[in-house]
Amino acid sequence: MxxxxxxxxxxxxxxxxxxxxxxxxxxxxxxxxxxxxxxxxxxxxxxxxxxxxxxxxxxxxxxxxxxxxxxxxxxxxxxxxxxxxxxxxxxxxxxxxxxxxxxxxxxxxxxxxxxxxxxxxxxxxxxxxxxxxxxxxxxxVPVAAPAAAAVNTAKRQVVPQAVISRQLANPFLAPDYEAAAARPAQKSATRPRRLVNWELIGPLLSSFENATDGTTASMALPDAGAVSTPPGLELMPHQARVVGGTEAGHRTFLLADEPGLGKTAQALLAAQAADAYPLLVVVPNVVKTNWAREAARWTPAHPATVIHGDGDTIDGFADIIVVNYEVLDRHVGWLGDLGFRGMVVDEAHFIKNKKSQRSQHVLQLAEQIRSRTLRPLLMALTGTPLINDIDDFRAIWQFLGWIDERKPGRELMEALEETGLTPVDPGFSSAARAAVIDMGIVRRRKSEVAADIPARRVADLPVELDDAAGRSIRAAERELADRLVARYRAALEARGDAGAVDGIDADLVRRVAGAELADKSTKTGENVFSMIRRIGQAKAGLAADYAAQLVRSVGKVVFFAKHIDVMDAAEAIFAERGLRYSSIRGEQTTRKRQQNIDAFVNDPDVAVAVCSLTAAGVGINLQVASNLVLAELSWSAAEQTQAIDRVHRIGQAEPVTAWRIIAAQTVDTRIAELIDGKAGLAARALDGSDEEVSSASDLQLEALVALLTDALTASP
Structure with a gap:
C-alpha cells in the first residue's frame, strides 16, 4: 500500500x-x-x-x-x-x-x-x-456542397432535438382564422388597371434618387404614447412612435434610423405590441448574443434562445429565436415550418445581393411566414440601407413583401393606382416615392430626434511615414502612377486623332483605372490593395502611440483597425506602455468577445478596446469612451460611420471625437477625401439631400482615377 x-x-x-x-x-x-x-x-x-x-x-x-x-x-x-x-x-x-x-x-x-x-x-x-x-x-463539420443540393439537402439540414420536442408537444400549427376570413375580401379588392402592363420596379427605385424633396424619407407615425417597459427602462419618444405605429396596425417596417438610436429595443417592443410570437430574428454573428441580452431586458416575459452551430443548446419552446446568417442554411428547413408570426432582419443590408445564399434563405423564410399568417410583423433594421447602389433596396423591399421579382405587391400596387399616374406622367416619381415610404420606411437622424446625444466630429491627424517603410510606400505609389500614365498614353496613341479631346480625357482615365483595378496580376508592380495594406502596417505604431497619449489625457479609448497585424502591433505597444486593453476580433467565440466588451465597459483599469473594423463595427455599445482612433481607412464610408457609432450612441454623455490617422503624401489622403466627399446613397435617398449621387460609386476606382489624374496634371 x-x-x-x-x-x-x-x-x-x-x-x-x-x-x-x-x-x-x-x-x-x-x-x-x-x-x-x-x-x-x-x-x-x-x-x-x-x-x-x-x-x-x-x-x-x-x-x-x-x-x-x-x-x-x-x-x-x-x-x-x-x-x-x-x-x-x-x-x-x-x-x-x-x-x-x-x-x-x-x-x-x-x-x-x-x-x-x-x-x-x-x-x-x-x-x-x-x-x-x-x-x-x-x-x-462541413456542410454539403451546393453542386449536389438536390441530393444533399437532407444532410445539410439539421433539426435540433428541442425543436422536435416542441413539434411533438404541438404537432399542428394554430389555424389563422383572421387570414381565412380576410382572403375572400382580398379577391374583391381594387384590381390594378392603369399600371398593369407597366414595368414599375425601376421607376420606383429611381424615384428615391430623382424625387427627393428635401425631407427625410419617413412615414407618418402616431405621436409618442405611453409604452409599458420593464422597471428602470424608458423609451425615447422616437422609439415609442414606432411601437405606437405597430399598435395602430402597421406591420412592415424598413427601420433605417441612424446607428445608435436604439433599433433593437424598437423591434422587440414592436413584436410585443403585435403579439408576433414566435419571432424569428436573423442577425450577424457578432450581435446574436447581444440580441438575447436585449430581449431579456426589454421583453422579459418572452424568453429568447440563440442558435449556435447545429442548435443543440437551444430552448425549443422560446418565443424569440435568434440565428446568425452564417448558420442559417443548416436550419432553414425547420425554421420555415415552425409557424413564426414575425421576423426581424438586423443589418438588413447583408441581404442586398439577391444571388447570395443568405439572401435567398431570408427571402424564402419571409415568404413562408406570409403564406401562413395574414399580416405578420416583418422588420428590416439597418442604419446603412444603401451601400453601393439604389438597387440595394430590392432585396429588402422583397423581404418586406412590398415587391416580388417582377412587380409591386398588391398593397403597393393599389397605392400606386390611387395616384392616377403612370411612369411617364409628371409627378409620378414623387407620388411613387411617397407610396413606398408609406409602406413603412422609418428614417430618423440623430440631429432630429436625439438632441441629448452630443455632436460628433472626425478629426484627421496626418502622420509622416519618414522611415524606410514610408519611402518604400511612396516609391511604390510613384511606380503605380507611372504605370497608369503609360497605359493612358498607350491608349491615346492606339486611338490616334479619332475622338481626341482637349486636355485630360476623363472617360479614358476611368477606363484605364478600371483596367488596372481588374488586373489582379502583380508582375508589373504593386497594386492599390497591397499598397493600402502596407500603409496600414506602417501607421500602426504611430496610431497606437497616439491612442496611448489620449488614454493619459481623456481616459478610455477605442482603437479600430482593419487588419489583424495592425491590431497585433497596437496591442504590443499598449502592453509596453503598461496599458490594459480588451481585444475584440472576428476569430473569437461569441462568449469571449462579450467578456472582452464587458471588461472594457465595466473595468476602470481596462483603458483601450482594440477592435476589428469589420468584426466590431456593428452591434456593440462602447459609449463608455468618447474618443476613438481609426488607425486604418476603410473602402466603405458606411464602415467608418458604423465604427464611430459604437461610441456615439444613446447613453453617451460626452462629445465624441474620431481621430483618423492619415498617412501624409500617400494615396491615404486621397481616400480620406473620397470618403468625406461621398454624399452616400442614404443621404440622397432617405435624408432628402440635394447632393449628387454616384450610383455605382467605388472608392477603389475613384482612388485610382484621382491618382492618374494627379499624375497627368503634374506631367509635362
Whole structure:
C-alpha cells in the first residue's frame, strides 16, 4: 500500500509529461501540415496556376494559422520558450502567405475576417485538421456542397432535438382564422388597371434618387404614447412612435434610423405590441448574443434562445429565436415550418445581393411566414440601407413583401393606382416615392430626434511615414502612377486623332483605372490593395502611440483597425506602455468577445478596446469612451460611420471625437477625401439631400482615377 502510494506522484508526473508530449506532437502535426500546404500554394502561384482549389487552400491555411496563434497564446501548459518557438513558426507561414498575396492581390480579400467560407473550404479544413491528428469539433463539420443540393439537402439540414420536442408537444400549427376570413375580401379588392402592363420596379427605385424633396424619407407615425417597459427602462419618444405605429396596425417596417438610436429595443417592443410570437430574428454573428441580452431586458416575459452551430443548446419552446446568417442554411428547413408570426432582419443590408445564399434563405423564410399568417410583423433594421447602389433596396423591399421579382405587391400596387399616374406622367416619381415610404420606411437622424446625444466630429491627424517603410510606400505609389500614365498614353496613341479631346480625357482615365483595378496580376508592380495594406502596417505604431497619449489625457479609448497585424502591433505597444486593453476580433467565440466588451465597459483599469473594423463595427455599445482612433481607412464610408457609432450612441454623455490617422503624401489622403466627399446613397435617398449621387460609386476606382489624374496634371 505504502509502495503504491509513493508511486502515485511519480505516475502522475509521468502522465502529465505524456500529456504535454501529446500536445506538443499535436502542435508539431499541425505545423507540418500547414508548412507543407503553404509551400504547395507558393509553388502554384509561382507557376501561375491559380485554380479555385489553390484559392481555397490559401484561405484555409490563413484561418488555421489565425486559430493556432490564438490557441498557442492561450496555452499555459507549455513554457514561454516553447510558445515563442511555435509563434515564430506560425509567423514564418504567415510571411509566405503575405508574399503569395502580394504576387496575386485577388487573394487579399480571402484574408478579411468577414470573407465568406465556402463548403469546399470547410471540407478542406476538416481534412487538414484530421491529417494533423486532430478531431474537428461540431462547428467544424462541413456542410454539403451546393453542386449536389438536390441530393444533399437532407444532410445539410439539421433539426435540433428541442425543436422536435416542441413539434411533438404541438404537432399542428394554430389555424389563422383572421387570414381565412380576410382572403375572400382580398379577391374583391381594387384590381390594378392603369399600371398593369407597366414595368414599375425601376421607376420606383429611381424615384428615391430623382424625387427627393428635401425631407427625410419617413412615414407618418402616431405621436409618442405611453409604452409599458420593464422597471428602470424608458423609451425615447422616437422609439415609442414606432411601437405606437405597430399598435395602430402597421406591420412592415424598413427601420433605417441612424446607428445608435436604439433599433433593437424598437423591434422587440414592436413584436410585443403585435403579439408576433414566435419571432424569428436573423442577425450577424457578432450581435446574436447581444440580441438575447436585449430581449431579456426589454421583453422579459418572452424568453429568447440563440442558435449556435447545429442548435443543440437551444430552448425549443422560446418565443424569440435568434440565428446568425452564417448558420442559417443548416436550419432553414425547420425554421420555415415552425409557424413564426414575425421576423426581424438586423443589418438588413447583408441581404442586398439577391444571388447570395443568405439572401435567398431570408427571402424564402419571409415568404413562408406570409403564406401562413395574414399580416405578420416583418422588420428590416439597418442604419446603412444603401451601400453601393439604389438597387440595394430590392432585396429588402422583397423581404418586406412590398415587391416580388417582377412587380409591386398588391398593397403597393393599389397605392400606386390611387395616384392616377403612370411612369411617364409628371409627378409620378414623387407620388411613387411617397407610396413606398408609406409602406413603412422609418428614417430618423440623430440631429432630429436625439438632441441629448452630443455632436460628433472626425478629426484627421496626418502622420509622416519618414522611415524606410514610408519611402518604400511612396516609391511604390510613384511606380503605380507611372504605370497608369503609360497605359493612358498607350491608349491615346492606339486611338490616334479619332475622338481626341482637349486636355485630360476623363472617360479614358476611368477606363484605364478600371483596367488596372481588374488586373489582379502583380508582375508589373504593386497594386492599390497591397499598397493600402502596407500603409496600414506602417501607421500602426504611430496610431497606437497616439491612442496611448489620449488614454493619459481623456481616459478610455477605442482603437479600430482593419487588419489583424495592425491590431497585433497596437496591442504590443499598449502592453509596453503598461496599458490594459480588451481585444475584440472576428476569430473569437461569441462568449469571449462579450467578456472582452464587458471588461472594457465595466473595468476602470481596462483603458483601450482594440477592435476589428469589420468584426466590431456593428452591434456593440462602447459609449463608455468618447474618443476613438481609426488607425486604418476603410473602402466603405458606411464602415467608418458604423465604427464611430459604437461610441456615439444613446447613453453617451460626452462629445465624441474620431481621430483618423492619415498617412501624409500617400494615396491615404486621397481616400480620406473620397470618403468625406461621398454624399452616400442614404443621404440622397432617405435624408432628402440635394447632393449628387454616384450610383455605382467605388472608392477603389475613384482612388485610382484621382491618382492618374494627379499624375497627368503634374506631367509635362
Amino acid at each position: 505504502a509502495r503504491d502510494a509513493r508511486r502515485r506522484p511519480g505516475a502522475s508526473r509521468t502522465a502529465s509529461r505524456s500529456r504535454q508530449r501529446g500536445r506538443a506532437k499535436d502542435n508539431e502535426g499541425i505545423m507540418s501540415v500547414l508548412a507543407r500546404a503553404v509551400r504547395e500554394i507558393e509553388g502554384s502561384v509561382q507557376r501561375g496556376s491559380m485554380k479555385p482549389s489553390v484559392r481555397t487552400k490559401f484561405q484555409v491555411i490563413a484561418l488555421l494559422v489565425r486559430e493556432e496563434r490564438a490557441q498557442v497564446k492561450a496555452d499555459e501548459t507549455h513554457s514561454e520558450a516553447y510558445r515563442a518557438e511555435q509563434l515564430k513558426r506560425l509567423d514564418g507561414i504567415a510571411t509566405i502567405l503575405a508574399k503569395v498575396a502580394v504576387r496575386d492581390a485577388s487573394l487579399l480579400g480571402l484574408l478579411a475576417e468577414d470573407a465568406p467560407v465556402s463548403d469546399a473550404a470547410r471540407a478542406l479544413r476538416r481534412e487538414m485538421l484530421t491529417a494533423a491528428g486532430r478531431t474537428p469539433g461540431p462547428e467544424e
